[in-house]
Amino acid sequence: MKVKSLSRIAVMLIAFELALSTASPTFGASGVVSAFVSAQQDEGPSRGYGYTNSSGYYEIGYDLLPGPYTVTASAFGYIDGVQHTNISSLLDEKHIDFNLNRSALIIGKVVGFDGLPVAGAYVRLYNNLTGGYVTYTYTDSAGVYVFATNIPTGVYHVAVSFEFEFTSVASQVYSGANYTGPPTYPHRYAPYLPSGYISGSSSNFSAVAGQQAAGPTVVLQGSAVIQGTIRDQFGSPVANASVYAYNTMGSNYIFVLSGPDGKYRISYEIAKSVYSLRAIAYGYVSPYVEVDASAGGIIAQDLTLNRSASVYGFIRRAGDGLPITSAYLYTYSLSGVDYAYSYTDGSGYYSISSGLTPGNHSLYVYVGLAYIGPFYFWLSEGQATRFDVSLDASRVTGMVHGDNLTGPALGYASMKFSSAHVPSWYSVWGQVQADGTYSVLLGIPSGYMGMTVPVNITVSHYGYNTRTFTVNLTLGTDLNLDLYLTKGELGASAKVEGFVSGAGGPGMPFTFNWWRLTFDNYTFMVGMNSTSSVDYLSPYLLSKYIYISARGPEGTVGHMTVWVPDSVMQGPFTVVSRTPPYPTIVSVTDNGTYTAVEFTYFEHNYNYMYLYSTSAVPEFPGVALLAALGSAFFVSMLVERRLRLQ
Known part of the structure; x- marks a missing residue:
């Protein structure tokens, strides 16, 4: 195995950030490929959808029953187009074209009080004129955030906080779930974790549709630290305990998990305030303990778990x-x-x-x-x-067929039950089994036993028209009801078709992220510097390729560099897309640790690309590989930070 050069990685990482301020040029209008178009019935369940082809043409020819509809076209980098139409019969054919306006492009940054970039921060965008939440994103490895879709001209501000995958796991453990695995981290900030900061927000700023706006740099203040060890009543450390801290002078709360040695550390979102601290593990619970963090710094607080009461x-x-x-x-x-x-x-x-x-x-x-x-x-x-x-409940059973009541069973159809005649009832979704049968229990609140109420049952299946059946159900009795759907392609649907084009506007800036990928028993890091919004990476090492799903504004040229570990895949490399024209490779550079494959391509709402190598030979198990790459990354980040501070 070759000796890896960490200094080369450090220089490579620094080069990433030099490209971050550069956006692609502005391009003119064109047909939008892979735009999503939906037709939703305004006062009914019917809904059809489709995607535009390589010419920007779409066609929706199923599940459109008579009635008023809202037709919406959506694509990355644009503001949704919305039109209304009325379908009078199943023979109707509506031609609806869209010329989508480009969204404003907002590019900003999140840094800490120490001036260092904050990676993996959760950034939410708010419209000051409407007072409403717009969308969210995460900062990349250099602390850069980008908003590019559905942003009209207006005045905005951003709010920055943290959302980690382990936070969700910890909250589930707190509510009674059993968790035995290690804390996990999404790709956006693997293998490092942003800490040492508390939430913040920006001042107001303006953005104009179709133009690039300089989003504010949000500076986050430092967080105090609460740390300690979770033990049971016998003094043994408890792993995977959920530790919960609640700000008694505010409204924020934080969840973390204890490690294998029972130690926990809350190093973000701890403001200068008083916190109520508690730990819960499977079968255990601690009392609440008040922790005073008003002076900041590091506060030590151990917690002791007692056996929880239980109910079954x-x-x-x-x-x-x-x-x-x-x-x-x-x-x-x-x-x-x-x-x-x-x-x-x-x-x-x-x-x-x-x-x-x-x-x-x-x-x-x-x-x-x-x-x-x-x-x-x-x-x-x-x-x-x-x-x-013991509960009062009615049971509704039956089978869902296609075409008629003696037609083929429609396995895995979806069902929704609803009624407006019982105040405490809510909609519930049911799943049809593989053989087309279903069985749903409907609970009966106190005081409604014996009443007869209308119940709406909406049934959907791909390729068939959605139907809503209304039946009268006497609460407390059971009902057997077979249902059937008709096929849209047999003429039982109207049609909506047309073209989606898009106005010109700015291209996307470069952003960089590390992705942690896993195949079989191998885990490795892949660097991605791209002008696209990268949704998904997946390795298929047996077939010697990495699948890339990315999105960008139609009519712009995408630019991407992928850093692939030499220990996992080796060239020569080729890049193809699901539809032509294929990407063009600009350069391939091997620094002894990674091979950087740089290529360009035409942007679409969805770009499906495949990076092929001639060999894929994992050299050692994932834990060792991840540790080695993680160490390389940390060293390179330290070098980068030192250069920043000079």
Whole structure:
């Protein structure tokens, strides 16, 4: 294996940022390829959609029943086009063209109080004139954020915070889930984690549709640090505990996970304030502890977990004891400090065994269309309490066919049940089985047993017209109902077609991100410097290629450089796209660690490209490879930061 040159990687990373301020030139109007066009019935369930071809032409010829429709065309880099039409019969053919206006292009940056770029920050855009949220993005490896779609002329501001994948996992553990894996990090900031900062926001700025706007540089203030060790009542460290910190003087809260040694560290979003701290692990719970972070700095706080109380039981239908499966249920403590949830299994069984302190608790069950409850029970410390629930419910069963009631079964059709006649009912989606059968339980709130109410059942399946069936259901009784859909291509649908073109405007700037890719047992890092918004990378090493899904404004030229580890793939390299013309390779450079493949291509709403090599030979398992590449990355970042500070 070759000796890797970290200095070369450092220089390469510095070069990335020099390109960030350069956007592609402005181009004229053209047909928009792969634009998404949908036709939604204004007062009904019918909805058809399609994509434009290489000429910008689209056609929607199914699922369009008579009625008023809103037709919307969407594409990256543009402002959505919206038109209205009325379909009077199934024989109607509507020709609707769109000439989309270019969106404003907003390019800004997020840095810390120390002047260093903040990567992986979660940036939200708000329209000051409407007061509404517009969209979000993440900063790249150099702290740059870009907004390029559906931004009309107006006055805006951005808000910056942090959203990590482990935050979601930690919040699930806090609510009762069991998690045994290590903390995970999305590609946008792997293998490093932005820390040491708290949320911030920008001043107001103006943006003009079709032009590039200089978004503000948001400077984030420093965060205090709360750290410590999570142990059980015997003093042993507890891994994968969810640690929750709530700002008692504000509204923000933070979740992190403890490591294998029980240690945790909250190093972001800790303002100078007082926090309420708590830890929950599967089967355990700690009391709340108040932590004063008003002086900043590092605050040490260990937490001790006690065995959680638990509740378990069965949810069944009253009368016949039919198990109520896949019901969502959650419990609150009457003191307001506990919350946990669970789902019933195929026998109607549920169990909640984490995060429950002694005292009175309430249980709510969501089954079918209704939230039912509360049911009250008492829990003792460390003790398991059985609590069974019997519910009133109606069951609707049947089969979904195609063409007619004796036609083929439509497996995996989707169903939605709704009714406006029971105040506590909500819409519920059901899934038809592979053989076309379905079975849905509809919970009945107290006081509605025996009433007859109309229930709307909307059924959809690809290639068929969506239909809504209205049936009268006497609550407390069961109903067997077979349904059928008609095929759109047999003439049972009107048609909407036309062309989508787009106005000219600025091209995208260069942004750079590391992507952490995994194939089989191998994990490796790929660098991506591109003028496109890259949605997806996936390695297929057996076939010797990396699949790239990217988006950009129609009529502009995309420019991309992909850094592929030599230990994983080796050239010569070629790049092809799903549709011609194919990308053009500009240069291929191997620095002994990575091979940089630079190429250009014509931008579309969706670009599907394949980077092929002549060999793909993973040299060692993913853990070692990721560690080696991660070390290289960290060293290069240190070099870059030192150069910045000089």
